[in-house]
Amino acid sequence: MLKVSNLNIYYDHIHAVKDLSIEVEEGKIVCLIGANGAGKTTTLQSISGLLPIRSGEITFKDKSIIKSKPHLITHMGIAQVPEGRRIFTNLSVLDNLKLGSYAIKDSLQNKEKEIKRIYERFPILKERSNQRAGTLSGGEQQMLAIGRALMSRPKLLLLDEPSMGLSPIYVETIFEVIEDLIHEGVTILLVEQNANIALSISDYAYVLETGRIVKSGTSEDLMNDPDVKVAYLGA
Amino acid sequence: MNFLLQLLNGLQIGSIYALIALGYTMVYGIALLINFAHGEVIMIGAYTAVFTIQLFLANTNLPYILAVIPTVIICTLIGMLIERLAYKPLRNSPRISNLITAIGVSLFLQNLMMKLFGAQSRSVPSILNAEPLNFFGAKISFTTLVTIVVTTILTILLQLFIKKTKYGKAMTATSEDYGAAALVGISVDKTLTMTFAIGSALAGVASILWVSSYPQAGPMMGSMLGIKAFTAAVVGGIGLIPGAVLGGLVLGIVEALTKAFISSKLSDAIVFGLLILVLLIKPSGLLGEDRKEKV
Ligand SMILES: Nc1ncnc2c1ncn2[C@@H]1O[C@H](COP(=O)(O)OP(=O)(O)O)[C@@H](O)[C@H]1O
Numbered sequence: 001m002l003k004v005s006n007l008n009i010y011y012d013h014i015h016a017v018k019d020l021s022i023e024v025e026e027g028k029i030v031c032l033i034g035a036n037g038a039g040k041t042t043t044l045q046s047i048s049g050l051l052p053i054r055s056g057e058i059t060f061k062d063k064s065i066i067k068s069k070p071h072l073i074t075h076m077g078i079a080q081v082p083e084g085r086r087i088f089t090n091l092s093v094l095d096n097l098k099l100g101s102y103a104i105k106d107s108l109q110n111k112e113k114e115i116k117r118i119y120e121r122f123p124i125l126k127e128r129s130n131q132r133a134g135t136l137s138g139g140e141q142q143m144l145a146i147g148r149a150l151m152s153r154p155k156l157l158l159l160d161e162p163s164m165g166l167s168p169i170y171v172e173t174i175f176e177v178i179e180d181l182i183h184e185g186v187t188i189l190l191v192e193q194n195a196n197i198a199l200s201i202s203d204y205a206y207v208l209e210t211g212r213i214v215k216s217g218t219s220e221d222l223m224n225d226p227d228v229k230v231a232y233l234g235a
Numbered sequence: 236m237n238f239l240l241q242l243l244n245g246l247q248i249g250s251i252y253a254l255i256a257l258g259y260t261m262v263y264g265i266a267l268l269i270n271f272a273h274g275e276v277i278m279i280g281a282y283t284a285v286f287t288i289q290l291f292l293a294n295t296n297l298p299y300i301l302a303v304i305p306t307v308i309i310c311t312l313i314g315m316l317i318e319r320l321a322y323k324p325l326r327n328s329p330r331i332s333n334l335i336t337a338i339g340v341s342l343f344l345q346n347l348m349m350k351l352f353g354a355q356s357r358s359v360p361s362i363l364n365a366e367p368l369n370f371f372g373a374k375i376s377f378t379t380l381v382t383i384v385v386t387t388i389l390t391i392l393l394q395l396f397i398k399k400t401k402y403g404k405a406m407t408a409t410s411e412d413y414g415a416a417a418l419v420g421i422s423v424d425k426t427l428t429m430t431f432a433i434g435s436a437l438a439g440v441a442s443i444l445w446v447s448s449y450p451q452a453g454p455m456m457g458s459m460l461g462i463k464a465f466t467a468a469v470v471g472g473i474g475l476i477p478g479a480v481l482g483g484l485v486l487g488i489v490e491a492l493t494k495a496f497i498s499s500k501l502s503d504a505i506v507f508g509l510l511i512l513v514l515l516i517k518p519s520g521l522l523g524e525d526r527k528e529k530v
């Protein structure tokens with residue numbers, strides 16, 4: 001579904017992503033794990049069209065997307081829950097959700113239906129519907145960020161460290177939702193520093209170190225890989 | 236009754252400052268850019284009004300106020316053009332480049348107009364002719380009344396647009412976070428263009444209201460007007476719509492009262508002195524929250 005080949009990204013002179021190739025198959029959860037500064041966010045940002053790439057190719061459903069503007073990439077069916085959530089703090093919870101479907105031409109009823117589904121998934125958001133999003137707790141903001149991304153009814157969801165800074169209770173809720181999404185036909189590319197949880201729910205995994213993929217395999221294999229165990233699983 | 240009269244004068248000039256300040260504050264709020272060329276948009280608006288009246292309306296039976304239509308259109312287009320040609324190419328440049336460009340555009344437009352139409356001011360025929368109205372014993376001119384009413388209506392409409400419509404919410408979202416806005420499918424380019432367009436359209440209305448009371452158009456008229464309106468925006472709290480309106484009104488009233496009761500020569504000095512004082516006490520402006528810089 002998503003194919004990234006030989007991707008190179010620079011920030012001025014910093015070579016942040018080096019010859020990176022990954023593939024995300026439809027209906028799967030694929031994860032990209034790596035330490036802080038490995039280049040995970042950079043990779044996701046470039047897929048969403050927010051960062052220019054130096055060389056390489058990114059295709060979605062066999063069509064190149066490297067020349068597309070971010071809003072058109074959202075339109076094609078790729079949504080992202082960005083690192084640090086980045087919800088619109090000055091808008092209400094409901095308005096954040098409504099903006100999530102900004103690029104999508106769909107009937108008002110369908111959009112309302114989508115909001116209802118998100119409220120069923122995250123009942124706390126319904127309670128807070130008219131509250132300013134900036135007043136939500138970290139976990140609630142993460143739910144809102146996921147809800148906002150789902151509003152565009154994506155085929156592929158990119159999640160950038162959804163567990164970051166959350167208490168275990170929220171982490172559990174959020175990963176349950178991620179697993180549910182797969183059954184609803186959403187393909188997932190998950191970026192995590194928390195390798196334990198990422199490998200436990202994903203089908204396939206890539207390990208990123210200083211901008212380069214150093215290992216890949218089924219998540220099960222990687223979980224039993226001695227190097228991965230030492231470096232990422234605290235074993 | 237002189238006090239009430241001066242207060243109304245202050246509200247009138249303050250309303251015009253407010254309309255102009257809205258343009259500064261909206262652009263700053265979304266692009267973190269001080270559009271120094273905004274005053275020149277007013278100036279071009281004033282010339283548009285002069286020429287529309289002299290070359291066209293004066294030869295017909297149509298009311299001169301119809302000049303507002305071409306004026307708003309020209310101002311809107313000029314504002315969008317400035318954004319497209321001067322600021323958009325610098326979107327990812329350091330802020331100092333934007334600032335220098337803004338000053339450059341402002342000087343360019345002043346000199347262009349001077350070259351085209353001379354340094355001399357042109358006088359504008361009277362636009363709003365009607366008997367003054369009686370307001371609690373004070374005579375209020377029709378122009379004053381129209382200025383205050385029009386500003387009030389436009390401010391309310393703008394606020395409704397920003398708070399209630401999809402495009403207004405997209406503006407708020409973009410002002411918070413370009414990247415997150417782009418991720419939900421908002422075109423940041425279009426939103427910025429729209430912001431400049433709205434601010435410049437308001438400037439167009441402001442320029443008609445201005446020449447209705449001060450019937451002259453000259454190449455340098457935008458600079459003092461621009462500086463005052465920008466100061467109003469800062470005093471109210473830059474980036475805040477209600478702040479621009481409050482700042483504009485405060486500035487207008489203080490200026491009118493100073494001119495009437497203290498000294499008309501010193502009025503600018505006193506006005507700006509007072510504004511500096513406000514900012515010393517409350518650096519983020521009257522309505523601004525004194526919050527820490529975002530990380
Ligand atoms: N805006 C930026 N400007 C310059 N360097 C950056 C920028 N963002 C990230 N980097 C650098 O690029 C590398 C990868 O960063 P990032 O993609 O954020 O890593 P991760 O998400 O895996 O923590 C790091 O070395 C980081 O310092």
Ligand SMILES: [Mg+2]
Pocket residue numbers: 037040041042083161
């Ligand atoms: Mg990151």
